[in-house]
Amino acid sequence: MSDDGYEVAIVGAGIVGAACADEFARRGLRVILIDREAVGSGATAAGMGHIVVMDDSDAQFALTHYSQRLWQSLRPELPEDVEYDQCGTIWVAADEEEMAEVRRKADYYSERNLVTDVLDEAQLKTLEPNLRPALAGGLLVPDDGVLYPPCAARVLAERAQQHGAKLQLGCAVERMEQGCVQMSDGHEIRAEFLVNAAGAVAPALTPGLEVKKRKGHLVITDRYPKFLRHQLVELGYLKNAHAVTADSVAFNVQPRRTGQILIGSSRQYGAEDKEVDHDILSRMLQRSQEYMPALGSMSAMRTWTGFRAATPDKLPLIGPWPGDKSLFLATGHEGLGITTSLGTARILVDQITGAQPEIPIEPYLPSRNAKEQVHA
Amino acid sequence: MPERVTVTVNGARVDVACGSTVAVAMILAGQPCRASVNGESRGPLCAMGICFECCVAINGVPHRRSCQVFCENGMEVRTDG
Amino acid sequence: MAKFDRARFDVLVIGGGPAGLAAASRAGQHGATVGIVDDNPKLGGQIWRATCEQEHPQTARWSEQLRRANVTVFAGTRVLHQIEPGVLLAEQMQSAHELRYDKLVLATGARERFLPFPGWTLPNVFGAGGLQAMVKCGLPVIGKRVLVAGSGPLLLAVAAYLRNCGARILMICEQTSARALAQFGLSLWREPAKLAQAFRLKKDLAGIPFATRSWPVEAHGSEALESVAISRGGKGEAIACDYLACGFHLIPNTELAALLGCTIENGYVSVSDLQETSVPGVFCAGEPTGIGGVELALIEGQIAGLVAAGQIADARQLSRQRRKALCFARGLEQTFKLNPELQKLAKAETIVCRCEDVTYSRLRPYHSWTAAKLQTRCGMGACQGRVCGPATQFLFKWNPDSVRPPIFPARVESLALRATAATNS
Numbered sequence: 001m002s003d004d005g006y007e008v009a010i011v012g013a014g015i016v017g018a019a020c021a022d023e024f025a026r027r028g029l030r031v032i033l034i035d036r037e038a039v040g041s042g043a044t045a046a047g048m049g050h051i052v053v054m055d056d057s058d059a060q061f062a063l064t065h066y067s068q069r070l071w072q073s074l075r076p077e078l079p080e081d082v083e084y085d086q087c088g089t090i091w092v093a094a095d096e097e098e099m100a101e102v103r104r105k106a107d108y109y110s111e112r113n114l115v116t117d118v119l120d121e122a123q124l125k126t127l128e129p130n131l132r133p134a135l136a137g138g139l140l141v142p143d144d145g146v147l148y149p150p151c152a153a154r155v156l157a158e159r160a161q162q163h164g165a166k167l168q169l170g171c172a173v174e175r176m177e178q179g180c181v182q183m184s185d186g187h188e189i190r191a192e193f194l195v196n197a198a199g200a201v202a203p204a205l206t207p208g209l210e211v212k213k214r215k216g217h218l219v220i221t222d223r224y225p226k227f228l229r230h231q232l233v234e235l236g237y238l239k240n241a242h243a244v245t246a247d248s249v250a251f252n253v254q255p256r257r258t259g260q261i262l263i264g265s266s267r268q269y270g271a272e273d274k275e276v277d278h279d280i281l282s283r284m285l286q287r288s289q290e291y292m293p294a295l296g297s298m299s300a301m302r303t304w305t306g307f308r309a310a311t312p313d314k315l316p317l318i319g320p321w322p323g324d325k326s327l328f329l330a331t332g333h334e335g336l337g338i339t340t341s342l343g344t345a346r347i348l349v350d351q352i353t354g355a356q357p358e359i360p361i362e363p364y365l366p367s368r369n370a371k372e373q374v375h376a
Numbered sequence: 377m378p379e380r381v382t383v384t385v386n387g388a389r390v391d392v393a394c395g396s397t398v399a400v401a402m403i404l405a406g407q408p409c410r411a412s413v414n415g416e417s418r419g420p421l422c423a424m425g426i427c428f429e430c431c432v433a434i435n436g437v438p439h440r441r442s443c444q445v446f447c448e449n450g451m452e453v454r455t456d457g
Numbered sequence: 458m459a460k461f462d463r464a465r466f467d468v469l470v471i472g473g474g475p476a477g478l479a480a481a482s483r484a485g486q487h488g489a490t491v492g493i494v495d496d497n498p499k500l501g502g503q504i505w506r507a508t509c510e511q512e513h514p515q516t517a518r519w520s521e522q523l524r525r526a527n528v529t530v531f532a533g534t535r536v537l538h539q540i541e542p543g544v545l546l547a548e549q550m551q552s553a554h555e556l557r558y559d560k561l562v563l564a565t566g567a568r569e570r571f572l573p574f575p576g577w578t579l580p581n582v583f584g585a586g587g588l589q590a591m592v593k594c595g596l597p598v599i600g601k602r603v604l605v606a607g608s609g610p611l612l613l614a615v616a617a618y619l620r621n622c623g624a625r626i627l628m629i630c631e632q633t634s635a636r637a638l639a640q641f642g643l644s645l646w647r648e649p650a651k652l653a654q655a656f657r658l659k660k661d662l663a664g665i666p667f668a669t670r671s672w673p674v675e676a677h678g679s680e681a682l683e684s685v686a687i688s689r690g691g692k693g694e695a696i697a698c699d700y701l702a703c704g705f706h707l708i709p710n711t712e713l714a715a716l717l718g719c720t721i722e723n724g725y726v727s728v729s730d731l732q733e734t735s736v737p738g739v740f741c742a743g744e745p746t747g748i749g750g751v752e753l754a755l756i757e758g759q760i761a762g763l764v765a766a767g768q769i770a771d772a773r774q775l776s777r778q779r780r781k782a783l784c785f786a787r788g789l790e791q792t793f794k795l796n797p798e799l800q801k802l803a804k805a806e807t808i809v810c811r812c813e814d815v816t817y818s819r820l821r822p823y824h825s826w827t828a829a830k831l832q833t834r835c836g837m838g839a840c841q842g843r844v845c846g847p848a849t850q851f852l853f854k855w856n857p858d859s860v861r862p863p864i865f866p867a868r869v870e871s872l873a874l875r876a877t878a879a880t881n882s
Contacts, residue, residue, distance in 0.1 A: 037825075037827065037828075038823075038824075038825065038827060038828035038831065038832075039828075040831060041827055041828065041831055045831050081832075150831035150832060151832060154832055169824075170824070219869070219872070221869070222438075222439045222839055222866060223439075224438070258413075263869070276538075276861060276862050278538065278540040278541070278546075278862070278875060279875065279876070281872060282872060282873045282874065282875040282876035282877075283873075283876040285869050285870075285872050285873035285876070286873040286876035286877050286880065288869070288873075289869065289870065289873055289877075295869050296868065296869050296870035296873070297437070297868055297869070297870065298868065298869050299438075299439045299839070299866045299867070299868065299869075300863065300866060300867050300868070300869050300872055301837075301838070301839055301841070301866045302837070302841070302861065303861060303862060303863065303872075304861060392595055393509045393595045394509065395508075395509030395510070395594070395595060396509055396594055396595025396596075397591075397594040397595065399591060399594065400591060400594050400595040400596045403581075403591070403596055404596070408580050408680075408681075409580075412578070412811070412814050413812075413813055413814040414814040416578060416808075416814070417579075417580055417680060417681075418578060418580060418811070419580030419581060419681070420583065420587065420591060421571070421582070421583060421584055421587055421811075421844075422568060422569060422571075422583075422584045422586075422587045422590075422844075423583065423584065423586075423587040423588070423590035423591045423594070424497070424503055424568065424586070424587070424590055425496055425497065426568045426840060426843050426844070427571075427811070427840050427843065427844050428812060428838065428839035428840045428866075429811060431839065439839070439866075443590070443591075443594070444496070444497065444498060444533070445498075446498060
């Protein structure tokens with residue numbers, strides 16, 4: 001048995017898959033969005049939900065900045081439960097070495113027309129009085145924000161449906177290749193184009209794909225309104241997050257619209273199980289207390305883990321998969337999938353429809369990593 | 377051991393039997409324990425530390441289950457954030 | 458910074474109700490180093506809860522045995538997580554503890570099942586056991602008009618207790634049918650002790666209307682409860698009252714067992730005749746293995762304590778008693794099975810998740826607990842789904858999520874202590 005008549009079949013209804021479905025559907029393509037569970041129930045549900053511009057590389061900046069502007073224009077249409085809050089990010093500098101990084105970052109952003117504000121010790125204290133004393137300063141990026149990802153993914157999937165997309169949930173995919181998605185219940189879905197948007201699970205469907213699981217832990221507190229106003233990230237995060245092999249933790253907290261505080265973050269390679277790893281969790285919370293001592297007495301309600309889809313060069317894979325003309329990728333977003341989902345959807349659909357992308361797409365093409373497979 | 381203890385609930389004095397929980401003081405004060413997410417008044421339900429409906433701030437510490445805490449003289453209970 | 462302690466026990470017992478007290482004292486009598494942990498400020502569990510004036514005589518009796526056996530008592534202590542095999546993390550008001558064990562006995566008891574109906578969130582609507590606990594903890598009820606409703610033998614015990622404390626019990630509404638109760642009553646002939654108990658209760662409850670196939674339909678009141686509309690055998694009736702004491706039988710507390718990986722079937726922890734769970738060295742006794750009341754809990758607790766302390770022959774001597782008490786437990790479950798009509802009590806605007814104010818109509822579109830939780834926040838509040846989880850299981854047949862630490866909300870510093878201690882040493 002098979003369902004036919006689709007132009008695009010997207011596997012993975014996380015925020016990236018949902019954003020792609022929305023973009024395809026609004027440009028008039030017949031789309032089906034497939035997930036083994038519910039919309040936004042994988043890494044999307046596990047993530048922090050920041051809409052943040054990052055500059056690990058020029059390409060990362062281009063995609064995050066582009067995506068952030070797309071989110072800002074979408075914002076008026078988002079319902080209340082998406083909890084979009086343009087709270088801004090403050091990159092917290094602990095010492096003079098990190099202040100040098102603040103200034104470099106400020107210059108880099110301003111050269112690219114992104115407004116920032118360099119904060120000294122006193123200004124930082126005024127904006128976030130619950131940070132510990134004697135921090136060097138920080139960089140405020142006022143356009144950054146946070147949202148609640150599962151509802152954002154749902155809204156994108158609903159928009160897709162309003163434009164005729166079909167949603168198929170609760171059934172796993174066995175294989176996807178040559179214009180055919182093979183479901184575990186035996187039925188097949190045929191489409192001209194297939195999109196693998198399965199996040200960290202993507203390599204199971206597309207062998208040879210260089211995406212690894214990078215495990216993260218998060219903790220959410222009870223409601224403490226007005227305790228925290230901005231998303232705070234330690235600049236040491238750069239040193240930590242750049243460490244590709246070792247497990248690392250970094251101070252990263254977010255104020256949620258509910259008054260709750262979301263505490264991160266951790267990064268681990270090679271940890272495949274979903275269990276909370278108490279050693280890394282306690283290190284992560286210890287780090288958060290070093291920056292905000294008052295967090296210690298707060299009530300932590302839940303902890304959870306999730307898997308980022310990490311690529312070797314920390315850039316996502318957006319575009320055709322060499323060797324199968326029907327197959328496209330939209331995965332490998334690491335910790336930035338919520339932010340870059342909208343940009344990803346735009347440039348993927350541009351590629352398939354032959355439209356002119358608004359940013360250069362070469363850094364994200366899967367062929368950059370997969371050359372060996374093509375020639376093998 | 378004194379037979380009664382006095383606590384304050386949102387500044388008003390409440391006199392309870394020694395050994396009473398703060399949840400009991402809340403009922404005697406005629407005060408709900410918390411406003412729900414949408415602003416409804418809530419009071420104790422399970423009285424055994426499970427439901428968290430009786431959470432109040434005790435001596436400045438928010439989100440304490442009042443059914444699990446015994447009243448002590450001079451204790452300050454607040455429900456107004 | 459909060460205090461951090463470490464302790465080690467041959468046998469660690471979680472839960473200070475009848476099963477836990479029995480387990481700890483039996484294990485302690487045989488020379489094991491034993492610790493007992495309870496979340497409540499005093500031992501005794503829910504059934505032997507102390508009043509303001511005094512400890513329950515049964516708690517006092519078992520506590521004396523704990524003293525003789527040098528059992529270490531951790532009251533007001535919440536177990537949060539197993540941070541490595543054989544090590545539990547627990548928290549008190551000002552401190553956190555790492556508790557190491559060789560053998561673990563889970564005697565975590567049960568809680569009331571709450572079902573949503575319009576107005577159930579009004580102040581002065583309590584659980585049935587909930588109102589009893591409030592009264593034991595100092596709430597005066599002299600002259601108060603109380604409606605007792607829901608299901609299970611607890612309703613009768615609560616009504617009798619409250620009446621003895623001076624309350625006016627207006628009615629007891631039991632959701633199950635008179636026929637189911639009669640069959641259960643007949644089975645009591647085989648249990649002379651329980652029958653005597655039943656007769657005593659009957660005397661205590663003389664003159665109180667007892668209505669079967671009856672339940673609250675809506676609680677009314679502006680700031681707090683003023684009256685309750687009930688369905689009494691299919692007919693509507695309004696009852697003005699001060700307090701509603703309403704619980705629909707009991708739900709076992711299996712969170713810790715689930716966290717440890719113990720097999721759970723149909724909501725109960727699976728155990729052998731010797732109270733062994735599927736996890737080696739972990740035992741379970743009392744309500745988590747099946748709602749069976751205090752007699753069964755005491756027997757199971759003793760067996761668990763004895764086996765944990767290596768006294769298997771002694772434990773086996775209790776197995777006949779255990780089998781007998783188990784029959785009674787199965788009868789309980791059958792008798793107080795929920796009437797499917799109760800699924801209709803929640804209306805579109807009725808709150809199901811009290812922590813996050815999620816209404817029935819918002820949950821209705823979802824097909825699983827996980828999807829509903831992610832989209833509506835149902836079950837994401839401080840109670841971690843302990844109230845709305847069993848309710849949605851009954852209303853929508855949703856299966857609960859896997860359990861994640863901490864199994865109770867905990868201070869951030871308690872969860873961080875392992876790293877803090879490592880840094881400081």
